[in-house]
Amino acid sequence: MSLEDHPTVKWYQDEVAATGPRDRHHCLDAQELRELCIQAGADDAGFVEIDRPALADQKADLLYLMPSTRTIASLVFRLNREPLRTLAHSVTNLEFSSVSKQANATARTIVSALERRGIRCLNTTAGFPYEADRWLGQTWLTCDKILAEQAGLGRMGWNRLVIHPEFGDGIMLANVLLDAEVSSNGAKLKENPCLECKLCVSVCPTGAIAQDGHFDFVSCYTHNYRERLGGFSHWIETIVSSKNPKEYRKRVTDAETISMWQNLSIGPQTRCDRCMAVCPAGKEVIGEYLSDRKGYVQSLVKPMKAKEETIYAVAGSDAEAHVKARLSHKRLKRVSNGLRPSSTQGFLRSLPIVFQRNQSEGLNATFHFTFVGAEPCKGTAVIRDRKIEVFPDHVGSADLHLTADSNTWLKFLAKETSLPWALITRKIRIKGSPKLMAAFARCFPA
Numbered sequence: 001m002s003l004e005d006h007p008t009v010k011w012y013q014d015e016v017a018a019t020g021p022r023d024r025h026h027c028l029d030a031q032e033l034r035e036l037c038i039q040a041g042a043d044d045a046g047f048v049e050i051d052r053p054a055l056a057d058q059k060a061d062l063l064y065l066m067p068s069t070r071t072i073a074s075l076v077f078r079l080n081r082e083p084l085r086t087l088a089h090s091v092t093n094l095e096f097s098s099v100s101k102q103a104n105a106t107a108r109t110i111v112s113a114l115e116r117r118g119i120r121c122l123n124t125t126a127g128f129p130y131e132a133d134r135w136l137g138q139t140w141l142t143c144d145k146i147l148a149e150q151a152g153l154g155r156m157g158w159n160r161l162v163i164h165p166e167f168g169d170g171i172m173l174a175n176v177l178l179d180a181e182v183s184s185n186g187a188k189l190k191e192n193p194c195l196e197c198k199l200c201v202s203v204c205p206t207g208a209i210a211q212d213g214h215f216d217f218v219s220c221y222t223h224n225y226r227e228r229l230g231g232f233s234h235w236i237e238t239i240v241s242s243k244n245p246k247e248y249r250k251r252v253t254d255a256e257t258i259s260m261w262q263n264l265s266i267g268p269q270t271r272c273d274r275c276m277a278v279c280p281a282g283k284e285v286i287g288e289y290l291s292d293r294k295g296y297v298q299s300l301v302k303p304m305k306a307k308e309e310t311i312y313a314v315a316g317s318d319a320e321a322h323v324k325a326r327l328s329h330k331r332l333k334r335v336s337n338g339l340r341p342s343s344t345q346g347f348l349r350s351l352p353i354v355f356q357r358n359q360s361e362g363l364n365a366t367f368h369f370t371f372v373g374a375e376p377c378k379g380t381a382v383i384r385d386r387k388i389e390v391f392p393d394h395v396g397s398a399d400l401h402l403t404a405d406s407n408t409w410l411k412f413l414a415k416e417t418s419l420p421w422a423l424i425t426r427k428i429r430i431k432g433s434p435k436l437m438a439a440f441a442r443c444f445p446a
């Protein structure tokens with residue numbers, strides 16, 4: 001049978017003859033599209049065109065997801081407040097997983113509805129799964145907070161979460177990518193709903209949110225993601241490196257094993273969302289705070305701070321120092337964060353993420369790296385005034401120059417080979433003071 005005689009082809013040709021060729025250049029009415037999103041289950045929705053300069057960093061990933069993307073619909077899903085505030089974290093986890101399921105189902109419903117109208121579109125993932133093969137790089141393909149801000153749905157507060165002017169920061173985000181223009185896109189809100197009350201700073205058990213606005217990703221991640229990602233890898237390695245059940249039980253409590261089981265059977269769980277739970281910003285929440293500020297802190301913030309619980313931190317990290325100095329009633333457990341670079345480029349990229357600024361106190365130096373062998377590359381790390389900058393080549397003059405065989409360096413980072421042995425065999429060579437090398441290592445506890 002020739003293609004022209006195929007029944008579906010004939011049907012299509014008849015359709016085109018009756019209604020004209022299919023138009024792929026859609027322009028959707030913003031109001032109508034927003035109503036569709038809300039009817040499908042979103043609490044709010046806004047739109048942003050892909051060419052917005054603020055999206056330049058993520059444009060390649062958006063086009064990787066769907067090459068014909070022209071607009072992104074950002075969707076907001078409200079979390080119920082008391083389940084977020086309770087000290088019983090199982091309830092909070094249930095709330096997060098319920099809302100993330102709702103977000104994914106809603107985004108999928110929107111895609112189904114628009115696809116039937118001949119519009120190409122794609123729902124991204126609200127939370128996990130992300131692209132695991134990109135690990136240790138950026139596994140997620142959309143920066144949801146930036147998209148929501150640009151769509152005019154809220155602004156990031158001191159706690160780095162998007163605060164919706166009505167619902168506050170107790171929201172989750174999802175997106176639908178559209179091969180269509182929208183009649184009216186959103187714009188970043190002029191006013192930030194954040195009250196700068198710093199309750200998020202005071203409640204954070206890992207010290208990740210600092211008084212000066214600095215955010216330490218790795219402190220939050222190591223504790224919060226104990227059962228996820230690198231925390232999970234560390235647990236697996238603890239199992240395989242334990243000689244017998246007795247040794248395993250010494251290293252992992254029964255409660256922690258049960259928690260891992262919950263995480264594996266129910267879906268990803270977190271250990272903390274307190275910076276979100278205590279935030280009084282947004283019209284739905286602010287009244288409760290303004291009418292009795294002292295009472296608000298007493299009833300909400302104090303119990304969270306007082307709770308006896310385990311806080312996970314890397315030995316020698318800023319989080320460990322924070323817990324020891326301020327939260328001595330909490331149990332501190334030293335763990336590995338599992339952030340182990342698998343390439344020399346990945347090593348350089350990971351430096352700003354794992355940098356512990358308080359451990360760098362007093363260190364002002366430039367470090368040059370030259371990797372040779374399987375993965376040759378150069379890089380510079382400048383540490384100055386508790387800040388780090390990383391460059392992809394040699395920049396400035398080095399206080400310390402490290403030359404290393406790339407495979408040996410990665411094995412050293414993975415604790416599979418010792419530094420003295422690598423120095424003796426000249427697989428790693430250092431030009432500069434060994435003290436500087438030690439000071440550098442202190443900034444990146446793993």
Ligand code: B12
Pocket residue numbers: 096125126127136137138139140141142143144145146159160161162163169170171172173174215217218220221224225270272273275276352353
């Ligand atoms: C990575 C991530 C984290 C990291 C970093 C958090 C952060 N502030 O960026 C960690 C593990 C710490 C984390 C924790 C939490 N998260 Co989170 N997280 C994300 C994710 C996947 C990307 C965020 C992002 O793009 N940040 C980039 C920008 C905005 O920050 P940046 O300073 O420019 O970039 C830095 C990081 O990206 C980091 N980085 C880069 N590569 C890598 C690789 C690794 C392995 C790590 C750890 C970091 C890292 O370094 C960059 C430079 O400093 C988003 C989902 C998504 N797809 O967008 C959810 C998201 C931001 N998280 C969310 C939530 C709810 C949480 C938690 C409350 C935990 C929970 N219950 O899920 C806490 C809150 C912590 C906080 N105060 O921010 C919500 C926030 C909703 C809102 N109201 O804004 C989001 C949007 C998920 C969702 N779909 O709803 N999260």
Ligand code: SF4
Pocket residue numbers: 157158159160193194195196197198199200201275278279280281
């Ligand atoms: S808790 Fe206060 S400072 Fe922190 S984000 Fe909310 S309003 Fe801003």
Ligand code: SF4
Pocket residue numbers: 203204205206207208209219220221223224272273274275276
């Ligand atoms: S989620 Fe918890 S640990 Fe992470 S920044 Fe917020 S309060 Fe701190």
